[in-house]
Amino acid sequence: MSLIGLVDCNSFYVSCERVFQPRLDGQAVGVLSNNDGCLIARSNEIKALGIEMGTPAFEIQHLVRQGRIHLLSSNYELYGDMSARVQDVLEEYSAGVEPYSIDEMFVRFDGFANDQLLEHARQLHRKVRQYTGIPVCVGVAPTRTLAKLANRAAKKIPAYRGVCAIRPDNRETQALLKKTELSDVWGVGRRLVGRLSLIGIKSAWDLAQADPKRIRRQFSVTLERTALELRGIPCIELNDFHEPRQRIMTSRSFGKLTNDFSEIREAIRQHGQRGAEKLRRQNSLARAVLVFLKTNPFRNDLPQYSPSLAVELYRPTDDSREILHAAGQALQRIYRQGYRYQKGGVMLLDLIDANRQQLSLLDTPQSDADRNRSQKLMSIMDELNSRMGRGTVKLGTPSPGAAWHLRCDNLTQRYSTRWEELPAARAT
Incomplete structure (x- = not known):
């Protein structure tokens, strides 16, 4: 059986x-959103203090002054590079890797x-930590x-010590399914939980035991597939879900190997x-843009270079102009002459629901007029491209010299992507 x-x-x-600042180990640490607005990532220690995700930074500044918590600006360039390093380790020790999100x-x-x-x-659990410093949990099924449920068990149940492998036909798996609420099942949204409860399906075990044909008839083919997967029958690929993606790539x-910057820029x-366009279709906003290039690994006669770089956006956005500006910045930084590139791509990271965007008092949001103009322009572009063919309307080169400076008062160094910001060892 393939697992x-x-x-x-x-x-x-x-x-x-923490990889580059060991002094933060065991400390309550939070990472802030664009312009240091609100919390978007929390350590276990800061969660234990009862501080919720999305808390505005100004509300907890007194805890910073008391030394009880540490707040850092989001450093997407570092996070994107560390994600690539984790993937490199996994690819070395496995038959294949499919990124689902940045983490x-x-x-x-x-x-x-x-x-x-x-x-x-x-x-795998040991090697990723050894080679990157990033702690992970592994679920296998x-x-x-x-696999999602196994990973959750590996993270929540200390006895697994970060690794859980399950099979659908043993008592351990059955007990896990019976303890798992429907809201914790991958692909089961909040609206479905209430509807399923009305017909007596309240746990992952109940859904696994339900008649798949009835589930399909009353709900959807997607939920039927989820029910079958809970029985151990593979029938879901990453693109099957209609729920918003956590990242878009x-x-x-390229049609041929190239070192022409203008050609590569056009592709990016x-x-x-x-x-x-995909971002707007699922009604999401992106906080960062990652650009990557790859040479041909099978051409041993050519020099190899496969860089990537993440750039934080000025504000969470779905505006193509802002996304392309950030992508252009990243490409300028990673492109090197002397290499013939085979592939390039763009990944939109850290997506949020456009209808639930949370801004703090420190953020600098768009004015209503600017936002309306942006939405109308993007809507018209999408409509024309849908009606008359993709690529009918394209954006030209953004104006040079635009200064998009972020407020990042607590930004750490980009230790792994910039020579001038490499960690320094000092003799004591």
Whole structure:
């Protein structure tokens, strides 16, 4: 039986900061949104203080002054690079990796016997921490939905010590399903929980035992697939969910190897515009843009270079112009002459619901007039491209010299992507 694992980085943004600042280990640490507005990531220690996600920074400044918590500005360049390093480790020790978000990746466990499976999952758990410094939890199961539940168990139940491998036909798995509420099942939204409760389905176990045909008839084919996956029957791919994605990636191999910057820039612009269209379609906003390039790893006669860089956006946005500006900045930084590139792409990171955007008093939001103009322009572009063919309306090169400076009073160094910000060792 083919198995799949889900590797989830623990408190990822905070963990990235702790890799280069060990003094923060065991401390209550929070990472702030654009312009240091509100909390978007929390350590376990800050959660224990009862501080909720989305809390405005100004409301907890007294705790900073008392030395009880540490607040840091979001450092997407560092987080994007550390995510790529985690993926590199997983690719070295697995049959394949499918990124799901900046801190979650599905991993194939093909060809492992039952007695080897758990040990290999533990090896992944150790190797990622050893080579990157990032703590992870690993859940392994026959399906992606069960792998999600296994990962959750690995994180919530100390006895698993960060690694949980389950099979659908044993008592341990049955007990786990019976304890899991429907709201904790991947792909089951809040609205479905109430409707399922009316017909007596209140846990993951209840959904697994339900008649799949009835589930499909009364709800949807997507929920039927979820029910089958809980039984251990693989039938979901990453693109099957209609729920908003946690990240959006658009990429494509070039028609031929190229080192022409203008050609590569045009490709990145196309990917950025396509990603922005997908972002608007699911009614989300992005906080950061990651651009990557790859040379051909099978051409041993050519020099190899596969860079990536994440750039934080001025504000959470779905405006193609702002996304392309950030993508252009990233490309300028990572492009190097002397290499022939095979592939390039754009990933939109840290997505939020456009209808639930939370701004603090310190943020500088768009005026209503600017926001309305942006929405109308993007809506017209999307409508024309939908009616007359993709690419009918494209954006030109953004005006040069635009200064998009963020307020990042607590920004740490970009230790792993900039020579001038490498960690320094000092003799004592």
